[in-house]
Amino acid sequence: MDTRFLAIAELDDVPSVAVVVDVMRAFTVAAWAFARGAEKIVLAESLDEALALKARHPGWVALKDGPPAPGFDAVNSPGMLRSVDLGGRTVVQKTTAGTVGALAVKEASLVLCAGFVVAEATARLLRIRAADQVTFVVTGEDGRADEDLACAQYIARRATEVDTDADAFLRRAGGSRAAAELAQGVRQGVHPDDVALCLELDRxxxxxxxxLEDQLMVLRPSAVPSPND
Incomplete structure (x- = not known):
């Protein structure tokens, strides 16, 4: 498998297969939303679009980065979202990096969104699809976020070497700038358990x-058969 690791700004073509990585916290939150029963997640281009979608669909749940804000129902925190009942609901998500990265590759034939919490399933799907070329989009800090790069490199390695150990990659993520900022309360809309939840491997x-569904980028969970199935 031929892999490349690019920042959002470095995307100069439409990849065939793209894995968009945002560990802290967009795609950890997305995974928790599905675990709490969400049917789908609409990735919004902007806060205004998120609010407009919410206005047209009052039953949808609007979610954003940072502190709570009028019109939004939730913030981008796995620790906060894990106690919310989202059974059958549609979530509209707008974040600083993760949703931007996914929208940047929306024309790709296969777009996967990932963090450590879905790493093995993501790698397994790449193996099943026998992807020859995969572009990993490292969304945080203009492509320099070590937690995202570590996760991307782990998934890439795991897709071809099933005995790859995650410990070193998780340590890098745990020592990242994002992890420190979340732990120290530098960022807003944070739960004390957020870092630990973002580092839960294969949760x-x-x-x-x-x-793309009706011109909207829609994220859905995809069951991946295990090797023993």
């Missing part, structure tokens, strides 16, 4: 696939 058994 969920599904991958997350984003596709």
């Amino acid at each position: 969920f058994p599904f991958a997350m696939v984003a596709t």
